Amino acid sequence: MTSSVRSSRGNPFSPPAPGMRQLTRVFLMVALLGTGGCAYLLGPSEPPPPPWDAASPPPITELVELADVEPVEVGIPPAPNRYDPDTNVIHYDVELVIAPENDRVSARTTIRYTREVRGPHTMALDFTGMSVEAVTWGGDVLEFTHEGDRLEFEAPGSPGVFDTLQVEIMTRGAPTDGLILRENVHGEPSAFADNWPNRAHFWFPARDHPSDQATVSFTVHAPEGRKVVANGVLVEGPSPASPERAGGLEGLMSWRWENRVPIPTYLMVVGVADMVVMDQGLAACGHAPVSPREDGCIEVTGWAFPPDTAHARQVFARSGEMVDLYVDMFGPYPYEKLANVQSSTRFGGMENASAIFYSEDAIASGRDIEGTVAHEIAHQWFGNSVTPADWPHLWLSEGFASYFGPYFWEHVEGQLVFRERIHANRDRYLDSDVTHRPVVDEHAENLLDLLNANSYQKGSMVLHMLRWVLGDRAFFQGVRRYYQRHAGENVVTQDFQVAMEEAHGEPLDWFFQQWLHRPGYPEYEVEWDWDAGGGTVELKITQVQDEGWPLFRMPMEFEFLLDGGVHREIHLVDGREWTRTLALPGEPTQVRPDPDGWLLARFR
Numbered sequence: 001m002t003s004s005v006r007s008s009r010g011n012p013f014s015p016p017a018p019g020m021r022q023l024t025r026v027f028l029m030v031a032l033l034g035t036g037g038c039a040y041l042l043g044p045s046e047p048p049p050p051p052w053d054a055a056s057p058p059p060i061t062e063l064v065e066l067a068d069v070e071p072v073e074v075g076i077p078p079a080p081n082r083y084d085p086d087t088n089v090i091h092y093d094v095e096l097v098i099a100p101e102n103d104r105v106s107a108r109t110t111i112r113y114t115r116e117v118r119g120p121h122t123m124a125l126d127f128t129g130m131s132v133e134a135v136t137w138g139g140d141v142l143e144f145t146h147e148g149d150r151l152e153f154e155a156p157g158s159p160g161v162f163d164t165l166q167v168e169i170m171t172r173g174a175p176t177d178g179l180i181l182r183e184n185v186h187g188e189p190s191a192f193a194d195n196w197p198n199r200a201h202f203w204f205p206a207r208d209h210p211s212d213q214a215t216v217s218f219t220v221h222a223p224e225g226r227k228v229v230a231n232g233v234l235v236e237g238p239s240p241a242s243p244e245r246a247g248g249l250e251g252l253m254s255w256r257w258e259n260r261v262p263i264p265t266y267l268m269v270v271g272v273a274d275m276v277v278m279d280q281g282l283a284a285c286g287h288a289p290v291s292p293r294e295d296g297c298i299e300v301t302g303w304a305f306p307p308d309t310a311h312a313r314q315v316f317a318r319s320g321e322m323v324d325l326y327v328d329m330f331g332p333y334p335y336e337k338l339a340n341v342q343s344s345t346r347f348g349g350m351e352n353a354s355a356i357f358y359s360e361d362a363i364a365s366g367r368d369i370e371g372t373v374a375h376e377i378a379h380q381w382f383g384n385s386v387t388p389a390d391w392p393h394l395w396l397s398e399g400f401a402s403y404f405g406p407y408f409w410e411h412v413e414g415q416l417v418f419r420e421r422i423h424a425n426r427d428r429y430l431d432s433d434v435t436h437r438p439v440v441d442e443h444a445e446n447l448l449d450l451l452n453a454n455s456y457q458k459g460s461m462v463l464h465m466l467r468w469v470l471g472d473r474a475f476f477q478g479v480r481r482y483y484q485r486h487a488g489e490n491v492v493t494q495d496f497q498v499a500m501e502e503a504h505g506e507p508l509d510w511f512f513q514q515w516l517h518r519p520g521y522p523e524y525e526v527e528w529d530w531d532a533g534g535g536t537v538e539l540k541i542t543q544v545q546d547e548g549w550p551l552f553r554m555p556m557e558f559e560f561l562l563d564g565g566v567h568r569e570i571h572l573v574d575g576r577e578w579t580r581t582l583a584l585p586g587e588p589t590q591v592r593p594d595p596d597g598w599l600l601a602r603f604r
């Protein structure tokens with residue numbers, strides 16, 4: 001995502017103040033097995049819902065009054081060992097009813113999962129801020145507990161290893177985050193999901209961790225006149241929804257989207273609003289293995305609010321060209337289509353798999369967000385398809401998008417334009433207040449704090465410097481190898497290091513340690529002295545950065561301005577003090593270290 005643009009209208013769903021974090025409630029279902037009814041939290045006057053059998057799914061809860069359910073704070077990392085490593089979700093099927101008033105939703109989430117060990121078990125899911133109305137299993141109502149952000153139930157029976165297990169969870173309420181229900185920038189009702197880092201469980205029950213990837217389908221029953229976009233392919237609709245299916249509401253339209261490639265929950269989204277859909281051509285032809293089209297291309301579309309279509313069409317116009325560049329550089333496009341969507345994301349852009357969401361204000365105000373578009377499209381390969389297994393490795397997502405997004409301009413406008421963009425990243429990191437922390441930061445108290453100049457700008461400079469150390473050929477070979485080896489998988493920084501070491505043919509631990517696992521950057525004091533008698537210049541480089549930061553080892557280029565022209569040499573500079581005596585054809589008028597700006601450093 002890009003974090004630089006925040007909605008100027010404020011986010012009504014910002015996290016509650018610390019201290020409000022836990023208002024713990026226990027919703028213990030009354031055991032109703034054998035009574036033919038279902039416990040609802042609406043009091044005794046509520047009529048019981050019709051019974052169902054295992055073949056037909058249980059109904060979605062009617063959208064009546066809302067239960068008062070306190071959410072947990074947004075962005076809190078899960079406790080270690082929260083997730084049972086033996087359990088793996090394979091599919092989420094979320095059926096969602098949006099009330100015409102746009103103030104509440106009702107949903108049935110069907111979760112299919114497997115376990116690596118046989119026997120009875122407790123299934124624990126993340127879910128907060130909305131009420132759980134029922135949990136069912138093959139038509140049977142289960143007891144459950146729902147405290148804070150944890151929904152738990154005992155799975156019935158004694159399943160075998162890798163049996164596919166299925167549970168349905170009926171929920172309703174007004175999500176306080178994750179699915180943002182509000183008026184859009186034009187005062188029209190809109191609902192857009194915005195899940196990073198772990199805000200999916202504010203609107204559907206999930207194992208809300210990037211390491212548990214699954215396929216997902218969304219069936220959305222939305223008021224007529226609003227369009228629905230989501231990950232994957234539209235497989236049904238829009239068609240009139242039967243009130244029985246739509247939580248008892250009349251006049252809704254049903255849309256069903258299926259995403260058949262496993263993705264992490266933070267990328268699973270729907271968007272619902274009055275939007276114009278713009279056909280913006282085809283891309284990745286012959287290099288989109290999961291495209292449903294016979295010609296093997298993906299469809300590129302833009303989705304914008306009616307008053308903003310002209311500008312949206314313009315800022316999204318080169319999306320197909322960006323996709324084709326990244327296909328050439330890295331490998332096949334990993335998803336079924338690409339939709340660029342104006343939305344209420346709290347970020348400048350959010351790279352949701354195949355349905356990228358952009359700040360509605362940025363587009364409505366006519367801002368040029370083409371840099372954001374390239375950044376989010378680059379994420380489809382890095383971050384989405386190759387996904388960090390845990391948040392401390394976020395730079396594998398944001399650093400890559402912050403490098404290969406600007407790289408599009410190297411491709412279309414040349415290296416100088418690209419360098420300008422990368423040097424803006426460098427300067428932003430150097431001026432930031434996170435230089436005392438490492439890029440791979442295991443100690444963030446709130447995951448949102450990781451959206452910083454380490455993950456983005458320093459991450460992009462790490463790639464730039466790796467390109468300098470390895471040269472273009474080995475660098476791009478390594479990045480390509482890393483993508484193709486790990487597409488569809490979770491990774492940590494070590495996986496990238498291994499791929500780059502293979503491309504380089506030499507160990508790179510020194511590089512990864514100093515730049516990613518330790519804080520800071522080098523500050524070089526450069527001195528030189530011309531010896532006219534010997535025809536030599538003595539160069540002295542002293543590293544004067546903070547004592548707590550590493551001493552850096554890097555190849556550095558020097559440019560000597562001479563009477564007769566320019567002379568350049570590259571030397572490996574390391575240690576607190578480094579000196580060399582170099583023969584030159586004449587006295588230099590100036591010595592410039594790192595003239596092309598490959599290094600993340602300050603020079604004095």
Ligand SMILES: [Zn+2]
Pocket residue numbers: 001002351375376379397398401
């Ligand atoms: Zn990003």
